[in-house]
Amino acid sequence: MVKIEHNVRYQGRPSQQEMQRRWNLAREFMKERGLDYLVTQANDGVLCQYVRWFAEVRPLHYTYLLFDKEGGMTMISHGGAGGKAIPWEVGLTNNIAIPVFNNACYADSFAAEKAVEVIQKKGCRRLGFIGMNLITVGFYNNLIKRLPGIETVDVTDEFDYLVAVKSAEELRFLQAACDLHDAAAYAIPSLVYAGRLEREFGADLYRLAMLMGADEYLSNLFVCSSRLAGPMFPLHYQNKIIEEGDALNVLFEVPTMEGYYADLHRYFNVGAPAPEMLEVMAAGIEIQDYLADLCKTGVKGNEVFEACNEWLTKNGFDPETRLCGHGQGYGLVERPYFDAFDNMELKENMYLAIHPTVKAKGASVQIGDNYVVTAGGAKRLTKHPRGLTII
Structure with missing residues (x-):
């Protein structure tokens, strides 16, 4: 389980050896591709894996990160002019605050201007971007405009392998994340009863997660009670009274103090379950085992998705139209994606959510x-038993 050190402000830090491992990997990556700088961005704490992988802290605001070929690291984020973007020492060469929020569109050049100042001090011929879909148009356009003649390249596809393959230290943190989720799942039956509002149960689960050592961004606590499980809802929609005979659908995905996510999706029946629930539950366990067996090194994400739909249709079920699993880590969802599009190859020590x-x-x-x-x-790292838990 996650341990909370009393009177210590910044908790869950990776070791210096782990951070040096990442920086060395990034420098070798850049050397092989002739890159002078890597640039990435985080816009929230849920899909922030690139910035956190480099700099360990979870961003609170739009955050821009530059990493140069010599290992120098720059972070640009919200704060008072002339101050620091973050108060902690995490190996930054430049820790730059800009005094605007990102929806102040008149200031869309501020972050890029700071980035250009840093880049021009050392010079740059080739710039690599990580996570183009996360980089804001204002930052990108202003950066390119101020760096004429510089070659740019999107290196996300290759860099994702560095993030997706977890180290031994990361796997220990990830097992702790799974253990936290297991403990919460075992506690859920004591929080559920007929006549209770979904929102009341959700609030108790939220508080339990926080006290067990879950960190910021506890937004992925989805709940729904119905006779036949179906959709699930975030807090705003958790307004139904739990009734006798209902199946409670609970998706519980929270980050630990170390910043790592786990995925636990379980069903709890208040009283006797509907026969249909037992039927689909048995099939759910069977197909999850089938997909886990397929997840060997060299298999591609879209091949797992295709195999999932072949199994479903062969057994008389509707095909999956979104995805049937994904990587996790500092991001709630990361590559590889088990969808129709991702051809990333599985490698040993990738950490997955299969659902x-x-x-x-x-x-x-x-x-x-x-x-x-x-x-x-x-x-499987999750230890909580699968199947329908009868309350």
Whole structure:
């Protein structure tokens, strides 16, 4: 379980050896591709894996990060002019605050101007971007405009392998994340009863997660109670009274103090369950095991998705139309994606959430567990038993 050190402000820090491992990987990556700088951005704490991988802190605002070929690191984020973007020492060469929020569109050049000042001090011929879909137009356009003649390249596809393959230290942190989620799942039956509002249960689960050592961005606590499980809802929609016979659909994905996510999706029935729920639950466990066995090194994400839909349609279920799993880590979702589009190859020590959806006779379940990729298939790290828990 995650431990909270009393009177210590900044907790869950990776070791210096782990951070040096990442920086060395990034420098070698840049050397092989002739890059002078890497540039990336984080816009929230849920999909912030690139900035956090480099600089360990979870951004509170739009945050821009530059990493140069010599290992120098610059962070630009919200704060008072002339001050620091973050108060902690995390190995930054430049820690730059800009006194505007990102929806102040008149100031869309501020971050780029600071980035250009840093880049021009050392010179740059080739600039690599990580996560183009996360980089704001204002920052990108102003950066390019102020750096004429510089070659730019999107290196996300290759860099994602550095982030997706976890180190031994990261895997220890990730197992702790799974253990936290297991503990919460075991506590859920004591928080559920007929006549209770979903919102009341959700609030208790939120508080439990926080006290067990979960960190910021506890937004992925989805709940829904119905006779036949189906959709799930965030806090704003958790307004139904839990009734006798309801299946409570709970998606619980929170980050630990170390910043790592786990995925736990479970179902709890208040009283006797509907027969349809038992049928789809059994199928959900079967297909999850099938997909985990497929997740060997060399298999591609879209191949897992294709195999999932072949299994579903062969067994009389609706096909998956979104994705049936994904990587996790500092990001709630990371590559590889098990969807129709991602051709990323699985590598040993990638950390996965596998959660295929099974629908039949009005019922729908999506059992979610975490795994680590091995040469012989994915090993389940989640320990809480699968299946419908009767309360």
